[in-house]
Amino acid sequence: MSLLTFDIGGTSIKYAKIDNSNLSEKGAFPTPKNLDNFYLALKRVADNFKAKFEINGVAVSSPGAVNKKNGVIEGASALPFIHNFDIHKVFEEEIFRLPVSIENDANCAALAEVNFGAAKGLSDVLFVVLGTGVGGSIVMDGHVHHGKHLFGGEFGYMLMNETDSFSTLGTTVGMAERYNKRTGKNLDAFGIFELAAKGHVIAEEEKQIFLFNVAKGIFNLAYSFDPEKIVIGGGVSQADWLIPELQKEFKKIMTHIDIAPFMPDIVTCKFKNEANLIGAAVDFMETFNK
Numbered sequence: 001m002s003l004l005t006f007d008i009g010g011t012s013i014k015y016a017k018i019d020n021s022n023l024s025e026k027g028a029f030p031t032p033k034n035l036d037n038f039y040l041a042l043k044r045v046a047d048n049f050k051a052k053f054e055i056n057g058v059a060v061s062s063p064g065a066v067n068k069k070n071g072v073i074e075g076a077s078a079l080p081f082i083h084n085f086d087i088h089k090v091f092e093e094e095i096f097r098l099p100v101s102i103e104n105d106a107n108c109a110a111l112a113e114v115n116f117g118a119a120k121g122l123s124d125v126l127f128v129v130l131g132t133g134v135g136g137s138i139v140m141d142g143h144v145h146h147g148k149h150l151f152g153g154e155f156g157y158m159l160m161n162e163t164d165s166f167s168t169l170g171t172t173v174g175m176a177e178r179y180n181k182r183t184g185k186n187l188d189a190f191g192i193f194e195l196a197a198k199g200h201v202i203a204e205e206e207k208q209i210f211l212f213n214v215a216k217g218i219f220n221l222a223y224s225f226d227p228e229k230i231v232i233g234g235g236v237s238q239a240d241w242l243i244p245e246l247q248k249e250f251k252k253i254m255t256h257i258d259i260a261p262f263m264p265d266i267v268t269c270k271f272k273n274e275a276n277l278i279g280a281a282v283d284f285m286e287t288f289n290k
Contacts, residue, residue: 003284004049004096005059006042007105007276010078014273015045017053018281021116023274025049035081043095050098057099058091059284061108061276065150068287073102074150101284106153106233107144108279109269110137113231115282117270122228126221127269128155130214130234133167138225143286155221160213169213172236179206189236215249219257222264233269243268 071088156167
């Protein structure tokens, strides 16, 4: 079976043909600014693929809270024009004229990692995305747990102290904002990590705040869900120092919670930028029981 899979992002839309988790014919284009151009761009790619290949369906990774029961992308994202109407019906009947599945992007990434990646073969996994905010996915018994309000995996809403959320304290974006406010500079996370490695005090302090809060958030999730593994995604997950530094923070936390019997088992994701494309295809297969 061959599928056309799309990963819809705020700045670009990636696409590929997928056969048995193998991606080919990969491409991308800038995300259109309105619904009509969005439809036209997707249809152009789909028509081209259908002319060259036997395509059996279309799998879509999307931002927002995807309601798979009514075909509506709820919540909010950088693409307001895709929300709050039955976009699934439009895709199937007007744009692609093929069977279509749509799933949230973080859930797609989690499905890719559970089926083929860093958590392959496991049934109970948390996927934590450290991006502009903190997002993620909950996989229970091998399936995504969406929750009553479709907020399963929205870990960024967790309150980490009296006023600050996980998304505020546990992201490199938040770290950079704090550092720049303290110093009057305009550095990104990469620049701050470089300064921290050279021993600059404020950079070290802000990096430590970031690491401690990521560790605290993951520790709380580990003891709430007791998963087999926690997979970390997002740009910072590619830093080779991240897991060792987080393990140091876990050890500190466990000196305060001395009844805690285990360390969270954390790994970084395998597929990185291709996870959403692969996971969308997994969701298609699950949706149609192929």
